Amino acid sequence: MAEPAPLVLVEREPERRIATALLNRPDRLNALNAELMGELADALRSFDDDEDVRCIVIGGSDRAFAAGADIGEMATASAMDMYAAKRIERWDAIRAVRTPIVAAVSGYCLGGGCELAMTCDLIVASESAVFGQPETGLGILPGAGATQRLTHAVGKALAMDVILSGRLLSAREALDAGLVARVVAREAWLDEAKRVAGQIAAKGPVANRLAKEAVNRAYEAPLSLGLDYERRVLYLAFASEDAKEGLSAFVEKRPPEFKGR
Numbered sequence: 178m179a180e181p182a183p184l185v186l187v188e189r190e191p192e193r194r195i196a197t198a199l200l201n202r203p204d205r206l207n208a209l210n211a212e213l214m215g216e217l218a219d220a221l222r223s224f225d226d227d228e229d230v231r232c233i234v235i236g237g238s239d240r241a242f243a244a245g246a247d248i249g250e251m252a253t254a255s256a257m258d259m260y261a262a263k264r265i266e267r268w269d270a271i272r273a274v275r276t277p278i279v280a281a282v283s284g285y286c287l288g289g290g291c292e293l294a295m296t297c298d299l300i301v302a303s304e305s306a307v308f309g310q311p312e313t314g315l316g317i318l319p320g321a322g323a324t325q326r327l328t329h330a331v332g333k334a335l336a337m338d339v340i341l342s343g344r345l346l347s348a349r350e351a352l353d354a355g356l357v358a359r360v361v362a363r364e365a366w367l368d369e370a371k372r373v374a375g376q377i378a379a380k381g382p383v384a385n386r387l388a389k390e391a392v393n394r395a396y397e398a399p400l401s402l403g404l405d406y407e408r409r410v411l412y413l414a415f416a417s418e419d420a421k422e423g424l425s426a427f428v429e430k431r432p433p434e435f436k437g438r
């Protein structure tokens with residue numbers, strides 16, 4: 178019997194030092210069921226452990242990044258099923274990835290799909306992308322970060338509108354509101370996201386990981402603690418071989434060769 182198709186398609190590009198995970202459940206608009214989330218978490222862990230992967234891209238298809246968590250699966254789940262450690266672990270595994278992650282978003286990016294995109298470090302969106310948190314229409318509410326991350330990204334007024342009324346945001350609106358980093362031509366979403374990932378991957382990998390940590394700290398700490406944290410991770414970056422290489426390479430007028438140490 179033929180093997181079932183993987184729910185996440187994985188690709189590594191050693192020349193650009195990037196790796197891509199594409200959600201692959203097209204008949205369900207990439208709805209995030211337990212199996213897909215498990216495969217995604219495994220793929221991300223393996224990329225994160227690979228020294229040669231310096232930036233990760235997560236994408237979907239032209240039609241949908243992901244239309245949310247799997248509603249059929251949730252319809253039969255008890256509160257305790259939803260609370261199950263494994264379900265939460267898969268989301269936490271994504272949050273724990275230290276390598277920078279670019280979300281490549283085309284089409285529907287709704288509910289848990291939008292939360293997945295927001296868990297990534299930056300979003301590159303096709304002109305066709307549509308963002309929303311329709312959970313309250315199902316009698317539930319966001320459970321993987323939207324009440325916090327969307328509010329930080331776009332402010333209270335718009336976050337309340339999106340979460341309470343089900344308002345959908347176009348790619349341009351999401352860009353203007355600060356949810357999205359770049360909007361690109363409809364057909365170029367994946368190529369452009371990979372190009373941005375390649376640019377990130379060319380920088381000092383230790384510095385990038387520490388910078389990701391420090392920017393994320395801005396969500397959690399008051400300014401004074403955040404500034405202090407930033408200074409401390411900068412000292413740590415200074416202790417890396419990469420910093421010596423990057424600084425010397427500039428002085429010696431040659432491209433740096435980062436080793437990730």
Ligand code: DAK
Nearest residue numbers: 204205206208244245246247248249287288289311320321
């Ligand atoms: N789940 C399951 N199936 C889905 C789906 C979803 N979220 N979204 C779409 N599909 C399925 C449709 O049922 C349809 O299946 P068939 O009828 O062909 O069998 C197929 O995908 C194609 O969809 P449509 O025929 O509906 O396509 P349209 O172009 O007409 O409409 C649409 C596209 C995106 C507007 C529509 O499909 C839609 O409204 N989808 C549901 C969007 C939604 O409400 N999403 C939020 C789900 S709630 C948690 C973490 C996260 C969450 C919860 C807990 N924990 C850590 C505990 C997250 C919750 C959510 O995301």
